[in-house]
Amino acid sequence: MRWQRYEVMSSIQETMSFLAQHKGKARMVAGGTDLMVQIRAMREPEEQTTLLDISRVEEMRSIVESGSFLLVGAAVTMAELAGSPLAQNKAKALAQGAGWMGSPQIRNVATIGGNVVNAQPAADGNVPLTALGATARISSPEGRREVAIGELCLGVGTCSINPSRELVTHFKIPLCQPPLQASAMRRMSKRKAFTLPQLSAAVRVELNESAEKFQRVKIVAAPVSPVPWRAMRAEEALAGVPVTMDAINAAAALAREDASPRDSLRGSAEYRKEMVEVLVRRALLDALSELGRAPRA
C-alpha cells in the first residue's frame, strides 16, 4: 500500500478544509510525475498518508491577464503553458521552459505548481519564473501569503512550501509588454528531447523609454547552485547602458565569471561554466530579437 486515500479536490476551499482536518497527515499532489516515481520506489509506506489531488481544481486551471500581471494557476499543465498564446506572448521564457520539460506524456500531466514546489535546481519552470520576477500565491487554512519565486527554493528538492500544510494556488508574473519588455530562455542538453538540461539560462529584458538603453535585466542560470541562480553582477552591468554587442558580451562574461556550477553526470563544472556565457549571451539576443531589436555592433 503506497498511500491510504486518494482524494480528488474540486476547489481551493475544499482543499483547505481537508488540510485543516488532516493536520499535516495529508499531502498535496498535482500531476504526480515526480512524486509517484518516488512513492513507487518505496516498498513500505512511511506513514499513513492521504493524497490530495489538486490537478482538477478549476480555479487553478487558467492562464489570464490581470492588470500588469499574468496570472497562471498552479494546476496548469506544462503542455498547456507551452501551448498558450498568452504565455508565449507575455512570458515567453516560461512557455519555452514548459515546452522543454519531460516528454509530451509528462507535460500533459505535470503542473507548473508541482514543478516549482519540487524545487529542482534547474527546473524548467523555476528558472524562467525566477527571471520573470514571478511571485507565488500560497493558501493555507491559516490564510494567504505571497512569496517571490527566488525565495521559495531553499535547496535541492527543498521548497519553503510545506505540501502538507499549504497550497500554492497561482503564480503572478509581471507581463512582458512589447516594445520594451521581453523574455527568453535557452537550454542545452545531450539529447534534443526528453532529457534534463546540462545548463539553461533565462532572461527578462526591459529597455528604457527610448529603447536605446537597457533599463533593467534579470539573468538566471541553472544548474549553477542548489537553487536557480541570479547573475547579479551581469544584471547590474547592463542597467542603464546602451544596447550594444559589447555590453551583452561583457555581461555574459561576468555571468560566467561569477557562476560556480558543479560536476555531474550531465556535464562537467568547467564546461558548464564556459556555457553560462554562451547561453546568457544567446538568451539576451533572443529577448532583444523578440522586441525586433539587434544590438549595435
Added chain:
Amino acid sequence: MPKKEITFSLNGVETTVAVGQDTFLLQLLREELGLTGTKEGCGNGECGACTVLVDGLPMASCLYPAVKVDGHSVNTVEGLGSHKKLHPLQEWFLKLGAVQCGFCTPGLLMTAKALLDRNPNPTPEEIKLAISGNLCRCTGYKKVIEAILAAAAELRGATVSGRQDVEGGGSLGRSIIRVDGAPKVLGSARFAADISRPGMFHAAVVASPHPHARIVSIDTEPALKMDGVVAALTHKDIPGVNSYGVIIKDQRFLAEDKARYAGEPVAVVIAKTGELAHRAAEKVAIRYETLPAIFDPREAMKPDAIPIHEKGNILHHRKIRKGNVDEGFKRADIIVERQFVTQSVDHAYLEPEAAISYWDGSMMVVECCSQGPHYLRHEIARLLDLPINRVRVIQATTGGGFGGKIDLLLQHFVALGTYVTGQPVKMVWSREESLRTSTKRHAFYLNYKFGATRDGRLTAAYAEIIGNTGAYASFAHAVLTRSATMALGPYDCPNVHVDSYAVYTNTQIAGAMRGFGAPQMSPCHEPLLDEIARKCGLSPVDVRRLNMVRPGSSTITQQILEHGVGALETLEKVAEHLENQ
C-alpha cells in the same frame, strides 16, 4: 483502505469498477481489466510503452492513479481497431514495417492517434516532437514517422503512394507484412508479462548488494512469516546441479558461497502477489562478509590480484599470429600507436525480462521472453535434474533482445518455484532489476599499433584487447575470439599479432550483444588508418582503398578470401555518395 467505485468511459464503453485507491491506471487496465495491450517498460514514465489517452491526451499510465479517471475517458490500443477493421495507423504500421518487436507499438499508436486527432496533417518534425516520449529500440523511428504520415494522409482522404509491404503468400521477390504483425498492432500479442494462469504465484529475486562478498548465512524465516508468502528458495532447494553457463558452467543458479557482482541472485521469494514477493525479498536476512572488489580488468589481470574465481581472473586468452610482426614494423616508414577504451552498454530492450512456468502433467513448461529457448531447456533440466524431454520452453512474443535475451536470465527462478510449490509461478523484472542483473556489452581496453610504408600500405599490426566479462563467462570466449579475428576490420596486413583476453571483474556480467565483439574494434582501426593517411598525404578513402581486403587477400586468420568480398565495393559506393553531396 476501502476501494473506490469509479465510472469512466473505457474505449467508448461506460465502465464501473471498484479500484484500490493506490492502484495505478496501468495496473487497473492490465491486472484487473485484462487489457494487456498497454505495456510496462520502465514504471517511471520514461519509456512511453504504457501510453494511454485520458480525455484524448497521451499520459504515462504507470504513474497515473486509477481513481483519477472517475468521470473521464480512457482510450487504449484495444479500442483502436479490430481484426476485421484495422485503424489506418495500425494498417500503415504494418505496411511500412514500423512494427518490429511490438512492445513499444501500442504506446506509439496511441500517441500517434492523439496527434492525428488534433492535427490531421502533421509535418515530420511535428511527428518527431509528438512521439519524443515513446522509446523504440528496433525501428530507429524512421518507419514509424513514415507510417504516421501515411495514416494521416489516408485519414484525410488523400491517396498514399510509394512502397508498401503486402499480405503473406509467396515471399520471394516481395516485401511482405511480418507474420506476427497484426497481433502486435492490436495489442493482443502475448508477451510473457501478459500471460497469467489460475492459481499463479509471483516471484522476486533477492540480490547481493555487494560486488564481492562471502555469503555467511541466509535466513529466509522473516520473509516466510509474512502473510501470503509461499516459499523462499535458496541454493539448498535446487534438486539438480547448481551451475550453468552457455560456454563454461561457472555461474550458479543461486549463489552459494560467494556473490561476485552487485545484483547477483542469492534467493527467490514466492508469494501471492508480485508486490508482496518484492517486499518479502527485502526481509530475507543474508549475512555477507564483504571482500575487496576489482572493477578494472587491467587490475584483475595482475598476478597478485585477488582471485574472483578459483582458477584466476584471466578467463580466456586468444592469440592470433600471422607473418612476422617484428619484421613488419622494421619495414614500416610510419608507426601509429594509440590506446582506446570502450564502455559497457545495456541492451535496453523495451520489454523487461519476464517468465511464467507451470506443470503440464509431468512436463515443466516455461513461457518467457527469449532468443534461445533450446539452450534454456537444457539449463532448466540441469537445475531440476529432469530429463530434457520433461522440460518445454516456449518463446513468448519477445520485446527486443539484441543478444541480451540469449542468456538464462530468470527462467530458472520460476521453474524452480513451480517445482517446489507445484503452482504456476511468474516473475517480471522491473527496469531497475533488468539493469541490475541482465548482461551487458563487454567494455574494452585496447592497445593498438599499426606500421605502414610511406605510400600508406600496412606492413604490421599489433593489437592487445582486454575485455571485461564481469563476474561470469557467459559468451566471453566467443565474443573475445570474434574481437580478435575482427581486430583489423576489413583491412589486409601481412604481419599481425593479436592478444585478446576475457577477464573476470566484480561487475555486471557481459554477454552477447549486437555485433558480438566486433563493434569495439572499428573505433580503433579506423582512426589509426586516418592517422596513416594524414602522415602519407593520402585521402581517407585512398588509404582504405589501398588496404582493403579483396578476392585473393589473406585474412588475419590466414583464410584466403575467394568470393563475396564486398568491402571494396561498399567503399566505392560510399565514396561516390560523398562526392555527390
